[in-house]
């Protein structure tokens with residue numbers, strides 16, 4: 361018994377956090393305990409081997425399950441691993457899937473290369489095409505994958521409509537809910553079967569961990585867990601603890617970051633150099649109505665464009681930011697900005713340069729001043 365356990369035993373007071381146990385194997389008192397543990401192919405009987413779970417990983421899974429209103433959750437080593445392993449667990453050669461066209465680029469790449477080489481075909485749809493997704497279904501369609509609001513452009517899919525079509529045709533619906541976090545939207549409550557989060561973003565929230573979490577309904581939990589155990593996809597205690605801590609401040613972080621984002625959006629909306637502002641809470645966003653149907657709040661991530669300028673001017677603009685960091689990540693406590701190109705779809709407007717912004721927890725007035733300063737270089 362550890363000292364902590366002893367204190368808890370004596371006083372009945374428990375420390376509020378599960379311990380980050382650094383271990384690979386559990387140690388058995390005798391042969392009988394060893395046999396009992398090894399007969400348990402799942403992770404009920406840990407600590408057998410930490411690939412099957414650690415106390416803090418389990419605590420994170422329970423909390424995300426509660427927040428999402430699911431049956432169970434599983435932590436994995438990245439958001440991308442959460443997505444690819446879900447697809448691998450449920451797809452077979454010959455299957456066809458529907459995917460939103462503005463999906464996170466590495467997911468599109470995985471589908472178009474790895475999955476297509478193994479006999480899985482995909483049709484990519486816009487949010488408005490999803491409103492008639494029955495037209496795109498084939499006999500072989502077994503899964504619909506939706507990221508909403510989607511990366512960079514925040515296309516919002518009417519999830520209840522899609523779920524309705526899917527249920528009629530016995531199709532699994534998977535949704536990447538990373539942008540929303542479990543606080544803005546709970547897809548399972550709208551009939552989605554499997555919900556995915558990259559915990560590297562808002563959930564851990566401090567840009568200090570790469571991790572993913574998958575939450576499912578009862579029907580899909582056991583098959584998914586079996587696959588992850590078989591494939592050896594798991595998450596270590598350190599990363600889990602970062603999510604555990606992040607979840608405790610998620611609500612206040614989101615509120616503050618959303619507030620700063622809305623102030624900057626206001627500044628940009630009236631700025632002469634700014635072309636478009638892309639944020640689903642704006643009435644000018646094409647999916648604003650769908651957004652209002654499902655979401656009451658928003659977060660600190662949005663995109664905007666400025667009229668094309670020379671490379672030199674663009675570099676001066678970006679160098680003009682003293683607080684916003686030039687970085688790909690988002691959802692952390694540090695404000696970030698990154699240019700992106702609208703590739704094969706959507707508003708591919710060659711006259712505009714696009715940027716994605718994620719507001720952090722720095723003082724709002726300083727963030728606004730930082731933006732004003734950078735914009736003065738355009």
Ligand SMILES: *Cc1c(COP(=O)(O)O)cnc(C)c1O
Nearest residue numbers: 438439440441464538558560571
């Ligand atoms: C970042 C991101 C992922 C991938 O997550 P990682 O933890 O970086 O692997 C997946 N989906 C969305 C929407 C993301 O933004």
